[in-house]
Amino acid sequence: MAQSVPAGQKWWSGGHSPFHVEYGKLMMWYFLMSDAFTFGAFLISYGTIRFASNSWPDPNKVFNTFPVIGEMRMPLAFVSLMTFILIMSSVTMVLAVGAGHNNDKKGVMKWMFFTILGGLAFLGCQAWEWTHLHGEGAWWGRNPFMNINGSQSSTNFTNFFFTITGFHGFHVFSGVIINIIMLIMTWRGVFERRGHYLMIEKAGLYWHFVDLVWVFVFTSFYLL
């Protein structure tokens, strides 16, 4: 586990952080936990409504289009591309944090740039998906998709879909903004002068959290 921590260290006797991390990083963890409960509340209320419904639209049928290739029947292909983009940008983010550990300014800038690019690509995909669904008549309060058993569906499906993916998309958007600020600060040498790149780590935690939430959104809406 932790390195260079003397055995028998008394963590709570004062004088140093009992968590062995910097204050800001600890607070980022606690913020992310509160955010996890916000997302959890959204997803669990979605689950509750699904459990309370006799039937529900089939995600494989709702999400079966791909841009450019157009109306081909490709269930879930597009959303898997989005998932791949997000996982990939998570990897570039870890590489940026790793470069920060070696005080490698160029490396941090390169990997932050790719992370931002991935975030923007994800947002672009989501914008396309929303536009497409809106074109099919889906929006808050409107649901053109029938239930899987052919009966009339309620608007619960679209309401939850747009609210939760929208809330997640907003997180991705703010993550991209944070990453852009980090990139500019790195470029201007702020962290170099500070002697450490811990800010990149905190931004990284937030960015991975966005990826983490997408894993759950992806399962709840597209697979289950």
Added chain:
Amino acid sequence: MAEHVHTAAAAQQDESHSFSKKAIWRTFWILLIITVVELALAIIYYESHFLNKHFLNGIFIIGTLAKAFFIIAEFMHLKYEIKNLIMSIAFPAMLFIWFLTAFLWDGNSYKNLRNRYDPHHVQRNNTIVAPQEGKKPGVE
């Protein structure tokens, strides 16, 4: 403040040993493979209804939890923090067990009560208004 910066830099120094590109890429492949398997199962189910949906849902949930574990442990680096920190994150997260159980149970109970006591609701839920296969939903 100077003290604080010093300890922060020291903490960073300590952690640099545990950073390996190999572990990062291994995590990436694990995440990708789990996702691809989940998608493959979802598509197979959609095309052929070959597997039981409840069984599949179980696999999807296990896959999701596995992915969540790898993201938190490796990407967010929690595995390499000290136990105090890990526990202060993991312990409150256990509230989700109650959260999920209580609410999903409640939803299910509401469905059963409604099906038992609201014949109009049951009738509407069993009225077929669209063909099940063929026509793309939402297009006139």
